[in-house]
Amino acid sequence: MQLLKQTIESIGELNSEVMKQTRYRVDHLVKPPGSLGRMEDLAVHLAGITNNPFPEADQKVIIVMSADHGVYAEGVAPNDQIITAIQTPNFVRGVTGVCAFAKQARADVVVVDVGVAVDLDAPGVINRKIRYGTDNMAKGPAMSRDEAIQALEIGIEITSEQIRQGKNLIGTGEMGISNTTASAAILSVLGAFDPSEVVGIGAGLSIDRLSHKADVIRRAIACNRPNPKDGIDVLAKVGGFEIGGMAGTMLAAAAHRVPVVVDGFISTAAALIAVALAPKVKNFLIPSHSSAEKGAAKATALLGLKSMFDMDLRLGEGSGAALAFNFVEAATYMVREMVTLEEAGITL
Ligand SMILES: O=C(O)c1ccc[n+]([C@@H]2O[C@H](COP(=O)([O-])O)[C@@H](O)[C@H]2O)c1
Ligand SMILES: Cc1cc2nc[nH]c2cc1C
Numbered sequence: 001m002q003l004l005k006q007t008i009e010s011i012g013e014l015n016s017e018v019m020k021q022t023r024y025r026v027d028h029l030v031k032p033p034g035s036l037g038r039m040e041d042l043a044v045h046l047a048g049i050t051n052n053p054f055p056e057a058d059q060k061v062i063i064v065m066s067a068d069h070g071v072y073a074e075g076v077a078p079n080d081q082i083i084t085a086i087q088t089p090n091f092v093r094g095v096t097g098v099c100a101f102a103k104q105a106r107a108d109v110v111v112v113d114v115g116v117a118v119d120l121d122a123p124g125v126i127n128r129k130i131r132y133g134t135d136n137m138a139k140g141p142a143m144s145r146d147e148a149i150q151a152l153e154i155g156i157e158i159t160s161e162q163i164r165q166g167k168n169l170i171g172t173g174e175m176g177i178s179n180t181t182a183s184a185a186i187l188s189v190l191g192a193f194d195p196s197e198v199v200g201i202g203a204g205l206s207i208d209r210l211s212h213k214a215d216v217i218r219r220a221i222a223c224n225r226p227n228p229k230d231g232i233d234v235l236a237k238v239g240g241f242e243i244g245g246m247a248g249t250m251l252a253a254a255a256h257r258v259p260v261v262v263d264g265f266i267s268t269a270a271a272l273i274a275v276a277l278a279p280k281v282k283n284f285l286i287p288s289h290s291s292a293e294k295g296a297a298k299a300t301a302l303l304g305l306k307s308m309f310d311m312d313l314r315l316g317e318g319s320g321a322a323l324a325f326n327f328v329e330a331a332t333y334m335v336r337e338m339v340t341l342e343e344a345g346i347t348l
Contacts, residue, residue, distance in 0.1 A: 014048035067115030068133030092124035115241030155248020173318020200294030231276030288324035
């Protein structure tokens, strides 16, 4: 609890002075004013996060948190739970979707087992297993309050270590069969939505099972009565270990003034938890894509963010965050590589 508390307390504000300096430069670069659109805002945002008028984002990492979910037993997911365990070492082997995009973006992929349902004999996977998957939220809390704090603190520790090693751009990723159910439950509670408004097909559930998935979430909320004013309570009752880990990543990145790119639906649910715990975290989040998962647009809107791009992605893993790294790094190149109108001898 001490680490969580300290981390939350050290989250500051965006540096408006530095943002003004970068805005001035961006406004005077060799282009018609405003012509680089939201890339200009992104550069200014990065300056405010990093306290640096010429921000850098060249040391990148996607932190993938893997865990299983007791609610799988309710038949809410189309795939076998074992896929979490099979896929987790694949992130270390470099052969998954996020790995392809991370390789292209020259980003590391760090993989953490926070609660996969079986033991993984997988060199390279960081073993921070809390236990073998959460409990079934349709029957009781997914985890205890202490375990929720543990998940958050694991995310903080792993992320702080990456920052200590020099990373200046972080993306959130996850793997966990059934985690779209936990994410939709979090969104239902924090956004006061009926589950039917926010459940989607996840990794390929048939449409005729969606009302069942919504019913399971309705039952989970009814039996656990999570308190929407208490992010730890929501995480404990209807969340997941990997969701807590990702929320911890966001808290640590914000505390260290490192930009953190939010991937898809599950990452956005984790962001909602992080912001519930520390509203100032929001200023340090960089959205990436709008996931095709049904509740994603509502989750992003509830966060008050606007996605950068829409490619109909719904893979998760951090894949959309890795793609977004290209935009983020390009914004830093824009500030450093372009000359000003004056330097180019142009008067508009
Ligand atoms: O990030 C997203 O937007 C996203 C949307 C749908 C599915 N997923 C991935 O699919 C898995 C969860 O799907 P499900 O149907 O088992 O809940 C999990 O491993 C996620 O990484 C991810
Ligand atoms: C194959 C597969 C890969 C995934 N990656 C994230 N969620 C996933 C779900 C499945 C089924």
